[in-house]
Amino acid sequence: MIDLDATDRALLRALAVDASQSASALGRRLGLSQPATWRRIRRLEEAGAIKGRRLRLNAEALGFGVTVFLGVKLATKGRVSLEDFERAVSAIPEVQRVEHILGLYDYRLRVVARDIPDFERVLRRRIMTLPGAGEVEANVVLSEERRPGPL
Incomplete structure (x- = not known):
């Protein structure tokens, strides 16, 4: 298990809402620089807290009702x-x-x-x-x- 601080938790919450956000946009939201945000994201990925980023498709709009x-x-x-x-x-x-x-x-x-x-x-x-x-x-x-x- 990885130790998470308040910034890590806020970062994970933001990514869970929209994983397509750039590191610079996330950093502005969290009061971090783009490189600091990117390092946190990489650390969370390497630790296994972030398993990947997914595209959510609308099955119904694609004909799967x-x-x-x-x-x-x-x-x-x-x-x-x-x-x-x-x-x-x-x-x-x-x-x-x-x-x-x-x-x-x-x-x-x-x-x-x-x-x-x-x-x-x-x-x-x-x-x-x-x-x-x-x-x-x-x-x-x-x-x-x-x-x-x-x-």
């Missing part, structure tokens, strides 16, 4: 390795997130599709044919009120 969370229970835990399942499911472009979880299901998947018939196609032809795929529970997202934010 349906988001579904799937709970997947593996049918043959002993015969199919978790790595085989993870590798295969990660190759499906509609699967946006793969989480190995503890509970009723072994995995939770976030899947995007153009519409319900498109989701059914992805489910039947891609997900249900994965090595070891067993029981599946689908939860369609009706609305998303909170976006991921800072820790």
